[in-house]
Amino acid sequence: MKIILVDDERIALDHIRTLIPWEENGYEIAATATNGRSALRLCEEHRPQIMIVDIRMPVMDGLELIRAVAERGWGVKFIVMSAYEDFNYARQAISLGCVSSYLIKHEVDRDKLILELAKAKLAWEMSEKQRKLSRSEQLKEAFFASGQSTRNGGHIARPPLCALLLQADVPFTTIPAVTTTHDTNGTTGWKEEFKHVEKSANWELIGEFTHGAGRLVALFEQCDKNAPLQRDAFFALASAVQRGLQVRLGHTLSLYFAFECNDIAQLPDLIRKLEDAARHTVFSGRGALACAEDLPLPARMAPVNMNSGRRWLDAAASSLMQEDYGSFESVIKEWFDSLSRPECDLHGLYEAIRALTTLYRERLAAAGLPEADPLEPRTAGPLYHIADIRERLIRAFGELREQGSAAHKQLSPKLLQALRYLHANFQSEIGVEDVSFAIGISVRYLHELFKRELNRTFLDYLTEYRIKQAKLILMHEDAKMAEVSARVGYRSPQHFSQVFKRLTGVLPHQFRAKEQAR
Template sequence: MKIILVDDERIALEHIRTLIPWEENGYEIAAAATNGRSALRLCEEHRPQIMIVDIRMPVMDGLELIRAVAERGWGVNFIVMSAYEDFNYARQAISLGCVSSYLVKHEVNRDKLMQELAKAKLAWEMNERQRKLSRSEQLKEAFFASSQPAKQGAHIARPPLCALLLQADVPFTTIPSVAASPDASGTIGWTEGFKHAETTAAWELVGEFAHGPGKLVALFEQRDKSVSVQREAFHRIASTAQREFDGRLGYTVSFYFAFEYADAAHLPVLIHKLEEAARHTVFSGRNTLACAHDLPLPIRMAPANMDGSRRWLEALAACIAQEDYGSFESVIKEWFDSLAQPEWNLNGLYEAIRALTTLYRERLAAAGLPEADPLDPIKFGPLYHVTDIRNRFLHAFGELNEQGSTARKRLSPKLLQAIRYLHAHFQDEIGVEDAAAATGISVRYLHELFKRELNRTFLDYLTEYRIKQAKIILMREDAKMAEVSARVGYRSPQHFSQVFKRLTGVLPHQFRAKEQAR
């Protein structure tokens, strides 16, 4: 706890210095002054918690000093001393509200001073808790003022200012509201977190407040208004504080900050900028320390672009048709690159994930494999960065491609040729005779190939493939049942429904309802 001594008699100053072991008792004499004016300057520089002040001094006396410090709202608690039992002075000093004791110098001994310091410390701590609550409310009003923002923010601090948003890092989810965030109210306070920073000489913490689960907002004021904005100095402070937080909290945190150069009334603009940066954290990743002004945030949130997704999906479909997984991988990489430049496109990312997940499930269905989530956090672990999401899809599709390649290698060339014909013409009224003619073998031999290598008949395989394609249409589109049945080779919707239920256990409309509810 910092203390400043103020007395015009140097002998009196030395006596107080040597009266008790200050550091052993948790106190630090930050400075000493011989008049009120010098003490006021030192108070602004060191921001002590307690000042021990003589009443009668030249230039500026003790009462004037106490009034000046109180007007500036620095929250200092005073122990007033005098060589006289001047009760008029005592009454005036105590009436100022920030004086805990009035002592007569020749009566002060070690025990008395320790007792009064303890009283002053307790008074400061109680007042500081109240000041923090009050500052937090004032900051909230300044940051989220909906009307007359100039009046709300002007009294908080004078620019240059820096607003900072701390956000606990949580795994990415396509449903952001479901992500569990640590409770910021249970973390160490900002003052504690910044106490071990390299330096706070350039910037002073004005106040902070919790801003929802796992989030804190803090406002800093640059002390020296005569110099340009000291961005590098703040970055050093924030970097040191971030390491301090990471070491104490048990999870990583990201820091986003933004500067205001002209007017405290613009704090609502600053908090909007910081919230946008925090909302796009999947593009910057865990443990981010960044100035929001330097991030490629969108000017306005772009709507989900279904046509854009369709273009990329068509390119992927072409790669699948040509069995070109190298190009398939390149298309996915280009797609994700387009989401991060020239601006971060969060809605586009959500749409890409939805589209690729649907495509993955379609490929699983086509391969006769059970449905799975390529981003399953329980199976594959949490994802924090857009690159992790991209790589997870590449891995999932790569595994699926290898499984398909292994299956294809086991089939004879003539059967593979017949299967490709079936895949290309399953919407038509085709039979085993058509496939045999296209393959250049007899119907009997093609029957034998299906039975020997796939353990099913040509009709069984055709029916299963048609139903798999029907599932894809039902999952992706809102087409009528007559249209769905026609697109998968059934002229009668009733017959299609019967076959669908025989293979899946549910009717087509029941399957669609189940998928939409997921």
């Protein structure tokens, strides 16, 4: 704990300096000053927790110094030392609320000073907890102020600034959870780690706050305002924080940061950049450490091309029909490369996964094999990077090919149309009549296609597909049963439960409990 001694008498300073073994008691004399103006400058430089201050001093007296430090919100606690005749003067300082005690100079001994320092330390610690809470609220206000300057925003920090977002690495999933349950116990450990980086040679931590489960936002201020932006120094600091956190927490996490050199009112722009970077983390992979401004993120208002993957899917399907697996692999690699360049295309990635998953399931159905998800975590393992997803999909199709010639049996074009329509509309109350009308054949002929080529009825296939989708939701989400049943095409949760148990042997909530226990 840092201490600054302030007294215009050198003898008094030397006496206090030698009165107790400071380091043995957990204190460090960071500086001494003989007037309030010098003390104020030293206080800004060293940011002590406690100052021992004389009342009567030239240039700037003790009372003026205490007021100046209090106005700047540095949280310093003061021990005032003076003579008997200065008591009324010292009482004004005590009324400011940041003075923990008043001591008569000639009455101070070793035990008395240690006791008063302990009281000041306790007062600082209690005040600091409240200050951190208040600072976190101020930071939130500054970051989410819709681009407008915040109340007291100038007192939070002064540019150059750097905002940092830390995010626990979690595997990529194609089914975003309705309720996030994965917290990794992260934020408590993260705040502890920041105690080691309160101030580096170039950057000072202003404060931090949690931003959803498994996320933390921190704001840093460059110490030397006149120096060029210290990007490399901040990268080194962030790298050290990341290493320390990963050792402490036992798992990886990604750090994204962004700079602001002119105006604290631009913090809302910074948080949007950081959120965009975190949202596209699958393009960076686990353990990322990057400046959000250097990433190939799409413009926020960029239009979404809903058909961008159509030609790639057609090329992939054509390669499979011709049993040209080498061409298929090349198409998939080029497709996924196009999703990363010239900018990250997260929507396109989801569309690619959806389209290839549908194609994979069609191939399974053609082979008479049970439906499966090529990216199922229990078989594919955790996937963090777009390259991992691409390789897993390529491998899944390769494994399917190796299962035998049955996997290459082609379904008739009309049945493929029927399956595509069913997969796209299973959440609705569709029947065989709806599908037959959509693809332009009779109900009877469609029944024959399902029986002849899939060895099951239309209703059996639709029911199995819906239950498969329900399983995925139950494994990955905390959605209520009424919501699950509605999302897979059942109006009645009771009917859904009956069908689920008939096909799986257990009720939906029992299935979820069993999966969560694994």
